[in-house]
Amino acid sequence: MQLYLNLAMVVCALAGMACGGLRYLGPRKPLYASMIVLGVACIALGRLYQCARLVTGLDIIDIFQLGILGTIGAFSFFFSSNYGQIDSLVDDRSTAFARYRIIASLGPIIIFVLYLLTIKEAYPSEKISYALISASIAAASYFHIKHFLIPDVDYGIVRCLRQFNVIALIYGILCMLELITIEYNMLTGEIVVGILQCIMSALLVPAMDMGVKKWTT
Amino acid sequence: MDHLIFILYLCIALPMIPLIIVLPEKKSKLLIGYVLVGMTICLNAGSINAILINLFRGDMVYVTTTISPISEEILKALPVLYFALVFSDDRDTLLSISFADGIGFAILENAYILTQNIEAVSAQWALARVIGATLVHGAGTAAVGLGMSYVRKRRKLFICGTFALLTAAITFHGIFNVFIQSQYSIVSLLFPSLVYALVVMAEFYRREDQKEAKA
Numbered sequence: 518m519q520l521y522l523n524l525a526m527v528v529c530a531l532a533g534m535a536c537g538g539l540r541y542l543g544p545r546k547p548l549y550a551s552m553i554v555l556g557v558a559c560i561a562l563g564r565l566y567q568c569a570r571l572v573t574g575l576d577i578i579d580i581f582q583l584g585i586l587g588t589i590g591a592f593s594f595f596f597s598s599n600y601g602q603i604d605s606l607v608d609d610r611s612t613a614f615a616r617y618r619i620i621a622s623l624g625p626i627i628i629f630v631l632y633l634l635t636i637k638e639a640y641p642s643e644k645i646s647y648a649l650i651s652a653s654i655a656a657a658s659y660f661h662i663k664h665f666l667i668p669d670v671d672y673g674i675v676r677c678l679r680q681f682n683v684i685a686l687i688y689g690i691l692c693m694l695e696l697i698t699i700e701y702n703m704l705t706g707e708i709v710v711g712i713l714q715c716i717m718s719a720l721l722v723p724a725m726d727m728g729v730k731k732w733t734t
Numbered sequence: 735m736d737h738l739i740f741i742l743y744l745c746i747a748l749p750m751i752p753l754i755i756v757l758p759e760k761k762s763k764l765l766i767g768y769v770l771v772g773m774t775i776c777l778n779a780g781s782i783n784a785i786l787i788n789l790f791r792g793d794m795v796y797v798t799t800t801i802s803p804i805s806e807e808i809l810k811a812l813p814v815l816y817f818a819l820v821f822s823d824d825r826d827t828l829l830s831i832s833f834a835d836g837i838g839f840a841i842l843e844n845a846y847i848l849t850q851n852i853e854a855v856s857a858q859w860a861l862a863r864v865i866g867a868t869l870v871h872g873a874g875t876a877a878v879g880l881g882m883s884y885v886r887k888r889r890k891l892f893i894c895g896t897f898a899l900l901t902a903a904i905t906f907h908g909i910f911n912v913f914i915q916s917q918y919s920i921v922s923l924l925f926p927s928l929v930y931a932l933v934v935m936a937e938f939y940r941r942e943d944q945k946e947a948k949a
Binding site for chain 2: 543548569583587590597600602
């Protein structure tokens with residue numbers, strides 16, 4: 518089952534990238550968009566690594582394995598694009614935006630609570646893996662929530678990217694839920710979460726593409 | 735036999751030093767120099783991998799599919815980071831030297847693995863190693879080099895972006911290492927070739943675009 522789910526995620530992430538994403542890897546395209554596309558490519562790479570391990574008869578659970586770097590890389594790209602490219606345009610660090618920063622802190626808190634649930638039954642090596650995944654998702658989730666809520670009166674860029682930020686946030690929470698379902702051996706839950714992850718990973722690039730088109734036209 | 739990799743290093747890498755001295759162009763010196771750096775890193779990575787294998791109680795498969803891609807990609811990235819910080823963060827130069835760094839690493843690694851499997855080597859093995867491993871090491875380091883081109887221009891992007899590219903390079907390397915040791919070794923030849931073809935295409939369009947912009 519894990520092989521099919523991971524394979525489906527590879528296909529969905531690549532299909533999402535193919536829907537308008539590949540042109541952002543070309544010259545003179547918004548760096549923000551290029552990083553999102555690379556993030557989704559990381560999801561595909563990480564899942565492909567897990568497929569490779571499963572096909573060749575190696576384990577992917579109860580150990581530290583490189584598949585987690587796909588998720589970590591993806592959320593590092595999402596974090597980097599929001600923090601490095603967009604955030605300074607919408608937040609001048611003034612007290613007027615303080616409440617958005619406080620509300621956005623809920624993202625990392627929720628991810629931390631989910632992390633605590635994952636490590637209850639986990640082996641030490643898994644705890645390290647889960648901590649790394651959680652840290653990357655938590656950092657990105659702060660900006661996903663903040664850029665969803667912040668008014669952005671000057672440029673209107675993040676308003677166009679709200680759909681992407683919501684989908685990325687949901688995908689992050691689903692990644693945490695995936696860890697929980699694996700830890701507690703909830704097969705049905707794992708399948709449901711896997712299907713939802715497939716849908717979200719396929720929607721990430723098209724949602725970003727729609728937003729970027731809105732702000733560039 | 736213990737020091738075979740060191741002997742290979744002496745045989746393959748050292749003849750490059752007079753070449754570097756003789757070459758008139760700075761760019762060529764830099765490229766050959768970074769091939770040499772890549773080989774030197776491979777020499778050290780061999781010792782580090784031996785320590786890691788001992789640390790993981792001799793589990794060679796686990797170390798080669800999970801741990802060594804991390805250590806090798808980090809080691810290969812260090813000289814590129816040094817160049818970006820000390821000399822230049824020019825994108826084209828960083829891409830060239832990082833690719834040369836990766837290729838140098840792959841050359842010595844291939845030579846060493848060849849000596850270890852001398853009875854079992856075939857043309858298919860050689861193709862998989864030469865094309866697959868060379869592209870994995872070259873493209874992986876080049877991807878990290880791309881992130882480092884932002885070291886001075888955009889510090890925020892440099893740190894997070896380079897880390898993200900490093901994770902992608904490690905995963906890419908990991909996939910290759912999993913397949914090359916399995917019965918599906920042909921995938922380890924096709925997969926990097928496909929990625930490399932896409933990278934070359936993107937670079938071709940970028941250069942064409944630059945020419946158009948200049949014209």
